[in-house]
Every structure is written in C-alpha cells, then in structure tokens.
Amino acid sequence: MEEMFLQTLQSEKDSALLVKVMELSTICFGSSSWSKEAFDEEIHHPDFRGFGFYCLEGDEKKLVAVCFLRRYVDEFHVMQIMTHPDYRRKNLAKRLLLESIHYAQQQSGTKMLLEVRASAIAAQALYKACGFDFIAVRSSYYNDGEDAFLYQLMLDL
Numbered sequence: 533m534e535e536m537f538l539q540t541l542q543s544e545k546d547s548a549l550l551v552k553v554m555e556l557s558t559i560c561f562g563s564s565s566w567s568k569e570a571f572d573e574e575i576h577h578p579d580f581r582g583f584g585f586y587c588l589e590g591d592e593k594k595l596v597a598v599c600f601l602r603r604y605v606d607e608f609h610v611m612q613i614m615t616h617p618d619y620r621r622k623n624l625a626k627r628l629l630l631e632s633i634h635y636a637q638q639q640s641g642t643k644m645l646l647e648v649r650a651s652a653i654a655a656q657a658l659y660k661a662c663g664f665d666f667i668a669v670r671s672s673y674y675n676d677g678e679d680a681f682l683y684q685l686m687l688d689l
C-alpha cells in the first residue's frame with residue numbers, strides 16, 4: 533500500500549515543486565498545459581495557496597494531485613486542479629478541493645469561483661459534488677474557441 537499524504541504546496545519546502553507540477557500538468561493536459569512561466573508565476577504569487585497529494589516512492593515524494601487557489605480580495609479562485617491518471621477516482625481531488633474550501637472559509641472568503649471547459653465533464657461532476665453551482669457561460673473563453681462554464685460556491689461565514 534502506497535503512503536500518501538496531503539500537504540500545503542510551498543516551493544521553499546519542495547525545491548523541485550515547479551518541475552513536479554509541470555510533469556503532472558503535461559500528463560493531465562498534454563499540449564493544453566500551462567507553460568513553465570505561467571506555473572512559475574502562479575506558485576510564487578503572494579496570493580497563491582496550493583494543496584497537493586504526494587506519494588512516497590523510496591526517498592522520493594511524487595506529486596500526484598494538486599489544487600491551486602488565488603485570492604482576489606474576498607474571493608478565492610480555483611486556478612488549477614488535476615490528478616495523475618493512475619490515481620483518479622480515489623477522492624484525491626475532492627479532498628484537495630474540500631481542504632481549499634476550508635482554507636478559504638478560515639481566511640474569511642465570501643465565495644469561491646472557477647472556470648472550466650464545457651467539455652470537462654469529470655471536473656464539473658467533481659465541482660458539483662463539492663457544492664459548486666453553475667452560474668454562467670463565457671463564450672469562446674479558451675484559445676481554441678471552447679466555451680468556459682463559470683461555477684460558484686458561496687461560503688458560509
């Protein structure tokens with residue numbers, strides 16, 4: 533049985549964080565992955581908060597799922613969520629999203645928001661399972677012309 537643990541993502545505590553995030557994203561999103569520069573900027577942004585699941589492989593900590601948040605005043609936006617294909621349907625993304633919701637509540641956030649590709653059925657099922665509601669369509673939001681669906685979760689203070 534593999535040892536898995538949930539951690540706050542901090543580049544000071546994991547010097548290879550950027551490389552690990554890029555590897556995971558390339559596996560999950562292929563050519564639609566964010567660039568290295570975009571991830572670098574995101575994980576070093578002062579309003580960034582990230583949670584991840586690591587799996588121990590010998591002395592190595594393999595990153596298998598992440599959820600990135602960005603604070604905008606009283607709102608928290610889910611910027612990224614992904615799970616390595618070999619680790620899906622084990623509730624990892626759900627646990628990371630619930631941890632993120634808990635964090636946003638602790639920080640007195642009023643709501644959480646996210647955009648998701650219209651075709652991302654698994655992700656939308658996950659968001660609904662965590663209490664998010666569909667609120668709007670953003671037409672041709674992505675570079676390839678696909679619509680984005682906007683989901684929101686109001687936080688009880």
Ligand SMILES: CC(C)(COP(=O)(O)OP(=O)(O)OC[C@H]1O[C@@H](n2cnc3c(N)ncnc32)[C@H](O)[C@@H]1OP(=O)(O)O)[C@@H](O)C(=O)NCCC(=O)NCCS
Nearest residue numbers: 613614615620621622623624625626648654655657658661
């Ligand atoms: C979406 C994604 C992050 C889900 O990760 P995961 O760790 O497998 O999700 P979980 O195991 O935590 O799923 C929790 C719940 O979400 C829903 N869900 C997750 N994947 C689903 C799927 N493929 N089909 C239907 N419902 C799904 C289910 O309700 C599930 O609960 P259940 O397994 O008890 O039925 C993962 O499929 C992924 O990385 N996809 C590619 C990247 C992506 O699309 N990211 C979102 C971009 S905005």
